Amino acid sequence: MRDDHYVSEAPFDPQSIEKLSEGQEKFFLASRKKLIWWKLKRHKLAVWSGIILLLMYGSTLISEFISPYNYQSRHTDHIYSPPQRLHFFHEGEFIGPFVYGNDYHLNMDNLKREYTPNPEKVEKIRFFCSGDSYEFWGLVKADFHFFCPAEGKTLFLFGTDRLGRDMFSRIVYGARISLLIGLGGIVVSLFLGLLFGGLAGYYGGWVDSVIQRMTEIIRSFPELPLWMALSAILPVTWSPLLVFFGITVILALLDWTGLARSVRSKLLALREEDYCTAARLMGAPPGRIIKKHLLPGFSSHIIASATLSIPGMILGETALSFLGLGLRPPITSWGVLLNEAQNINVVALYPWLILPVLPVVVIILAFNFFGDGLRDAADPYK
């Protein structure tokens, strides 16, 4: 018998035919989170939006530090001062960031407060300096600012309003309220949405019907009048902080329905899956099944849709405050600032008071692009 049977001496490699490159291996073995991250990273617009969002939200942590003035400090001698332009060169010579001081003159002919930059007055901006004192986070007393006007001078990058308050500082402070209201609202509405959507989707039957009808009723109300009615309930003696929470809850109470719907439909689909039946047969209680087996299946979707509904909240707050029904001075949000800018004088004479529109537009666009990218990335196996 001829030994024509050949046995290779080389060790057996079962994947020799479909050899994965290192890259491919990394991809297939990557965790879900990593995949989402990679996909998101390819969406350039979303990345930049994300960075903007991070910066803006970061700024709310240190608003006091960033703004040169306290948002309430009035400058009676600088009412309706237009924005002061930032310069770097004075007579061809670089001397760092500075503004030209304003000469004030009340025009008795038309009662206009006229400010003219005086090129003689070079007012260098100071950095890491002490200025208006504040209570950092309401805890620590400090007077440290990132930048301040020259000693005894003024610095109004975005101009001042009718009481001589610095618009830049007010916008920076306003961001804190306007942005947090979106986050706070979404946390509440996420909780409600998951709770009711989860119950409806998992149990079905009459529970589902009741919750469905409830969401339909809530959704069928015209939004704005309902907001207005609810915000009218808030007692006037509430501290601004409480009003802030009140408005957050109001916005959330009306917003959770959409989320609950999508949670429910996802759950309805997923609970018919085999692994779910298996879990039930093994005696897992409903709470565990929802939490451990169902929720992870669509958590990325929830995050994406939550991101997309934050701008709705921010706009909601802005709209309410714009109508004079939301937050009230002295608390300052972008909506409150815009509310103060609604008259013909502002449009015709003091256009810089409309500046709070800018951050609103930027933040809404950023959230939308970012949410868009996140939604695309949320299902990496597609």
Add this chain to the structure above:
Amino acid sequence: MNKLIRLNILLISIAILGIAPSSWAYSEPDSLKELVAEKQLPPVSERLPSEPSVVTLEGERTPGRYGGTLRLLMGKKKDIRLMTVYSYARLVAFDQDLEMKPDILLDFDVKDGRVFTFTLRKGHRWSDGEPFTSEAFRYYWEDVLNNEELHPFGLPRELVVDGQPPVFTVIDDQTIRYEWDVPNPFLLPALAAPRPLYLYAPGHYLQQFHARYNDPEVIAAKVEEAGTRNWAGLHHRRNHPYKNDNPALPILQPWVNSTKPPAERYVFKRNPYFHRVDTNGLQLPYIDTVSMQITSSSLVAAKAGAGEADLQGRYIRLDNYTFLKGGEERGDYTLRLWQNGAGSQYALYPNLNSNNPIWRELVRQREFRHALSIGINRHEINQVIYFGLAEATGNTVLPGCNLHTNAYQSSWSYFDLDTANEMLDALGLNQRDNRGIRLMKNGEPLEIILHTAGEGTEETDILELIGESWRKLGIMLYVKASQREVFRERVFSGDAMMAMFNGIDNGMPTGNMSPGEFAPIDQTQLQWPKWGQYFQTRKKVGEAPDIKEAQELLALYYQWSKSEGLEEREAIWHKMLKIYSEEVFSIGLICGVPQPVVVNNHLRNVPKEGLYSWTPTAFFGVYRPDTFWFE
């Protein structure tokens, strides 16, 4: 400024002559020539009373010519009533010197301040051409005022003195008499008021809605058709001469509404039977039509700046000045600054009838009100909001008024935080919470919720400044803005602790005008609504004043109402002003804020400087808009 106005007024005052030359040649308004030619209207000489009111225009005011449309802007549907205010044809009317002159009446005679004899103009006609005679007075007296169903609550307040109604007599077709046993000083000012007391009505038109003149079935059918509860409701609805809402109602004003409400634009056409003529024989008004555009009050300044108004003072304020001044050329108008006639631009009204017993007790202590008042930095308010053009004041009469003294104006209207703090400490408000807010007797922090009718940022800015300085007194101020009706309701019911509203209406009174704004006689007095209501309803509803000084004011008011002669009346005025300014029942802030008035460049006879106020000038009323004309 004030002296100037007075001088102006003197120089250019309209003299209303009693008797016109008999050989008068009247000229027909162009817009009516066609109607007269078609014989739809009698010629002007037949339309005018035999003795029309002749208006002499002198000085900077000149006789004009016919034609044109005067455009006005208004912010609310009910503002069509302002046309009655601006038109200002009254039985007796104030002239520019604020002296009472007969207007619709040919003459009036007052004996002992209690017998009023009115003489009408022979041949005077309603705007529909029917004769205006003493029948109009009889109808209103017998069939309206003294009709149980139409006036279940009795006669208007001004007609009742000491609970007694007048004796009304028709002497002949042109003469009527109202007679009381005691003097009635309220009658003539009420007849000359911006919202006048009516003593007459077009019976020939209104009879068709009156139960006395119709079969019950006919009336029932009409009531059914109109959808009112009864015939009285129907009669009321058809007879609102002040509100101008029934184009069919004959009136005596220079312009007649021709648009049925609701509408966005109201057109007022000239009254072909108006009783005034100028010295050239032209029947007034000069201007053929007045068009009133109803828009949103926040848009009025913008529209006026675009030249969409020919005469506009309402809904524009000093903070629109810069904008409006900038639009002068484009809009072909000139912006004038008139003096504002309100006693204080805004005033704070601590509610002495508050439902909150702790607050009520506190606010009834004069030291507390004093401390609040001197805790306000009026100088800062003036600088920040009014360009430093105004003056600090209590809520009292204006500088330039005969009754004004510096003592009234500066009583507790200076700024002194230290004294205010000491006064509050002395009141037992020396406990404070961790925010530094004073505690009231029941341990609650002293937080004042102030209600405003919230119509603009001016109020909120002032309140922000006040709130800031009160914070230094250890008082927290919260502001609640609401609609004017809701706002009033809250104050009336006692729910509001404090309110902010315009100061006293008539900052330029004479001794002959009622001092009623300084005594608790009206519910709309926001510092004591329930006392006012008590007076108004003749002790049926409300509460009796139970502060000595308020009772004194009321007593003085009664005394004034029985007084005769200017000297005595002025003495009473001074006593009242003294008590009021010492007590600070309402906290005045700022006065002398000029009122911008937009005047079309082609519009003549509008005074350069004037007094802009509800009473006594009826805004433009005493300057006689019927004598304004377009060049």
